[in-house]
Amino acid sequence: MTGTRRRGAELEATILDAAWAELAETGYARLTMENVAARAKTGKQVLYRRWANRAELVIAAMRHHSGSIVQDVPDTGDLRRDVLTVLRHGARRQQELGTATIRGLMADLPELDPAFFTQMRDVMAAVLRRAAERGEVDADALPDRVVSLPMDLLRHEMLMGRAPVPAGVLTSIADDVFLPLVRRAT
Amino acid sequence: MTGTRRRGAELEATILDAAWAELAETGYARLTMENVAARAKTGKQVLYRRWANRAELVIAAMRHHSGSIVQDVPDTGDLRRDVLTVLRHGARRQQELGTATIRGLMADLPELDPAFFTQMRDVMAAVLRRAAERGEVDADALPDRVVSLPMDLLRHEMLMGRAPVPAGVLTSIADDVFLPLVRRAT
DNA sequence: CTCGATAAGAGACGTATCGTCTCTAAGCCA
DNA sequence: TGGCTTAGAGACGATACGTCTCTTATCGAG
Numbered sequence: 001m002t003g004t005r006r007r008g009a010e011l012e013a014t015i016l017d018a019a020w021a022e023l024a025e026t027g028y029a030r031l032t033m034e035n036v037a038a039r040a041k042t043g044k045q046v047l048y049r050r051w052a053n054r055a056e057l058v059i060a061a062m063r064h065h066s067g068s069i070v071q072d073v074p075d076t077g078d079l080r081r082d083v084l085t086v087l088r089h090g091a092r093r094q095q096e097l098g099t100a101t102i103r104g105l106m107a108d109l110p111e112l113d114p115a116f117f118t119q120m121r122d123v124m125a126a127v128l129r130r131a132a133e134r135g136e137v138d139a140d141a142l143p144d145r146v147v148s149l150p151m152d153l154l155r156h157e158m159l160m161g162r163a164p165v166p167a168g169v170l171t172s173i174a175d176d177v178f179l180p181l182v183r184r185a186t
Numbered sequence: 187m188t189g190t191r192r193r194g195a196e197l198e199a200t201i202l203d204a205a206w207a208e209l210a211e212t213g214y215a216r217l218t219m220e221n222v223a224a225r226a227k228t229g230k231q232v233l234y235r236r237w238a239n240r241a242e243l244v245i246a247a248m249r250h251h252s253g254s255i256v257q258d259v260p261d262t263g264d265l266r267r268d269v270l271t272v273l274r275h276g277a278r279r280q281q282e283l284g285t286a287t288i289r290g291l292m293a294d295l296p297e298l299d300p301a302f303f304t305q306m307r308d309v310m311a312a313v314l315r316r317a318a319e320r321g322e323v324d325a326d327a328l329p330d331r332v333v334s335l336p337m338d339l340l341r342h343e344m345l346m347g348r349a350p351v352p353a354g355v356l357t358s359i360a361d362d363v364f365l366p367l368v369r370r371a372t
Numbered sequence: 373c374t375c376g377a378t379a380a381g382a383g384a385c386g387t388a389t390c391g392t393c394t395c396t397a398a399g400c401c402a
Numbered sequence: 403t404g405g406c407t408t409a410g411a412g413a414c415g416a417t418a419c420g421t422c423t424c425t426t427a428t429c430g431a432g
Contacts, residue, residue: 044392045391045408106292107294145359145363149363155346192380193428219419228382229380229383232379
């Protein structure tokens with residue numbers, strides 16, 4: 001039995017799984033290219049051929065582990081419920097990664113992908129548009145900052161806090177800040 | 187002339203100045219204990235005797251460079267102006283440090299000093315209390331989250347953005363989010 | 373003024389990881 | 403079947419960490 005040598009997509013998937021496992025086991029700070037390569041039973045060069053550095057590898061591993069962030073925008077017929085659903089989704093995602101990983105990535109990445117933000121804002125925009133159609137909010141002329149407000153606050157919470165974001169924070173973002181703001185007649 | 191050997195506070199100040207200079211020159215990522223020691227013309231051990239790691243040294247250097255964050259709470263007689271003053275103060279502080287340094291610190295610090303947050307929230311609370319006395323806002327029964335909202339959003343902006351926070355962002359935080367929220371009659 | 377304790381100044385040291393390079397051989401394609 | 407690509411494996415020099423060792427300047431007690 002001479003070794004079956006993996007290639008292309010198969011190899012790539014193995015590496016990304018290995019990276020994800022290392023991430024879960026040791027965390028971002030201690031994740032090394034060497035260990036990922038070892039776990040995937042391949043050489044470092046194979047990693048460097050695909051990703052320029054740790055950060056890119058980890059980003060790729062994240063994407064590989066769970067598809068694009070939000071495909072199904074919630075539509076429960078109630079604005080508050082929709083908002084909380086979006087927030088919970090984000091919070092769960094954070095829990096999977098851990099604060100330390102998120103912070104580490106932020107530090108290593110020279111530039112954050114702007115698509116990441118617009119994506120989340122578009123989700124909220126869709127939720128708000130439907131709420132406007134139902135008459136729950138009075139206008140869709142809301143400033144961009146207001147639209148992205150819930151996710152911005154959640155992100156802030158995820159970055160500053162240590163542990164998983166408590167559920168109370170999510171309801172507070174919705175009830176103390178966002179809903180009073182969008183329900184208000186301008 | 188046998189060397190004049192520095193001690194105590196004098197030595198410490200020299201080191202912190204060196205750290206601050208290195209920070210400005212090379213940024214947090216490339217700041218090394220070795221270089222700081224070299225610039226201060228001392229040994230690494232002298233640094234490690236005082237600070238456990240890079241992050242602590244840099245924090246100390248920041249504090250040394252510019253005193254406590256806010257001693258003089260603005261009081262212009264106008265809520266909007268006060269809020270913007272606080273925000274500008276924070277933005278200036280960020281500009282001095284640079285986003286990369288802030289992110290690096292966040293990644294390295296296991297735990298953020300909670301005093302940092304309460305401090306900023308207390309500033310906003312003071313500003314709001316005076317506004318309430320003037321009748322600008324209707325109640326001082328505002329949720330904590332609302333009180334810390336402007337600084338939270340600014341912090342989010344500082345962390346996610348690359349360059350110094352544009353002035354328009356500050357006014358947007360005040361005019362699109364904070365003021366409509368606190369002026370509203372509950 | 374003298375003596376001992378303390379800590380500065382300087383650098384060696386072992387470890388860890390980086391990112392590059394090199395080499396051999398396996399697997400795909402014509 | 404022969405050639406081209408690239409996987410698999412590891413050596414390599416560079417950098418920085420954090421610890422340690424050693425000498426000697428400086429401070430404070432007596």
